[in-house]
Structures are given as C-alpha cells and as structure tokens.
Amino acid sequence: MGKQMLELKEAGKKLLEGQNIALTVHVSPDGDAIGSVLGLARILTGLGKNVTIFVDDIIKGFNFLPDVDKIKTETNLEGIKEPLRFDLLCVLDCSTLERIGRVADCIKADHVLNIDHHASNEGFAEFSYIDENAAATAEILCELVETMQWELDALTATYL
Numbered sequence: 001m002g003k004q005m006l007e008l009k010e011a012g013k014k015l016l017e018g019q020n021i022a023l024t025v026h027v028s029p030d031g032d033a034i035g036s037v038l039g040l041a042r043i044l045t046g047l048g049k050n051v052t053i054f055v056d057d058i059i060k061g062f063n064f065l066p067d068v069d070k071i072k073t074e075t076n077l078e079g080i081k082e083p084l085r086f087d088l089l090c091v092l093d094c095s096t097l098e099r100i101g102r103v104a105d106c107i108k109a110d111h112v113l114n115i116d117h118h119a120s121n122e123g124f125a126e127f128s129y130i131d132e133n134a135a136a137t138a139e140i141l142c143e144l145v146e147t148m149q150w151e152l153d154a155l156t157a158t159y160l
C-alpha cells in the first residue's frame with residue numbers, strides 16, 4: 001500500500017470520509033495520548049461517526065476524565081478473536097505501528113491515518129500527518145478543529 005504525507009486539512013477530510021472509525025494510541029498512554037483520543041472521538045461522534053477507541057493497556061491516572069471507562073482496553077482486546085472491520089483506523093500520538101500493540105491484530109481497516117508529532121516518525125501509515133514542531137498531538141488536533149471549522153465544546157477542549 002502506498003504511503004502518503006498529507007496536509008492537515010486533507011487529514012481532516014480522511015476522517016470525514018469514514019463512517020465506522022477506530023481510534024488508537026500508543027501503549028503506556030500518557031496525557032497527550034488519552035486526551036487526544038478522547039477529544040477526537042468526541043469531535044467525530046458529534047459529526048455523526050461511529051467511533052470506537054482501542055488501547056492495548058490498562059489506563060492509569062486519567063479516571064478524572066469523563067468517558068475514560070468507554071475505551072476498550074487490554075482486557076477487552078483479549079476477547080477479540082477475529083479482526084473487527086472499520087472504514088478507517090486513526091492512530092494518534094504514535095510513531096510506529098508496533099507501538100499500538102495488539103490493537104493492530106484486532107482491527108481490519110480499509111484505510112489507516114496517523115496523526116503524530118514525534119520527530120522519529122517516518123510515516124508508517126497509509127496516510128500521515130506529522131508535525132514534529134507541535135508540542136503535542138493534542139495541539140495538532142486543536143489546529144485540525146480550526147482548519148476544518150469543527151465545533152469545539154468545553155469537554156473537547158478539556159480533553160485536548
């Protein structure tokens with residue numbers, strides 16, 4: 001599959017093209033990973049998308065954020081025997097496919113989009129938007145919201 005670097009607005013359009021969208025982040029998720037994935041999930045859900053979040057880990061330290069418990073974590077992944085079908089897998093805050101752990105085996109997606117800020121990211125995904133000058137993936141998502149003229153509510157802003 002060919003690999004393509006996208007402009008930010010094009011990355012937004014890829015998100016709009018999918019209806020059933022899986023979101024994931026790296027193992028040992030930090031605040032940027034969890035905030036970004038919950039924020040983007042809320043935006044996309046608001047746009048009428050069916051969104052499922054997968055993280056191959058137990059999430060520690062972020063229970064103060066609403067809906068952290070809706071993320072399919074390590075324990076849920078063990079129950080997935082056949083890959084689940086999605087239009088799009090969007091990988092956030094992650095510079096290699098290995099870093100999403102077993103989520104890679106649980107999902108079969110028509111397209112894969114990576115949004116990240118790590119300088120080490122060489123563009124592993126089918127579509128990538130990488131801004132190594134961004135301090136965080138959440139910062140990129142704030143720009144994406146502006147570029148796409150998506151609505152940013154208080155909870156989404158809290159996540160990001």
Ligand SMILES: [Mn+2]
Pocket residue numbers: 032033093117135136137
């Ligand atoms: Mn980050």
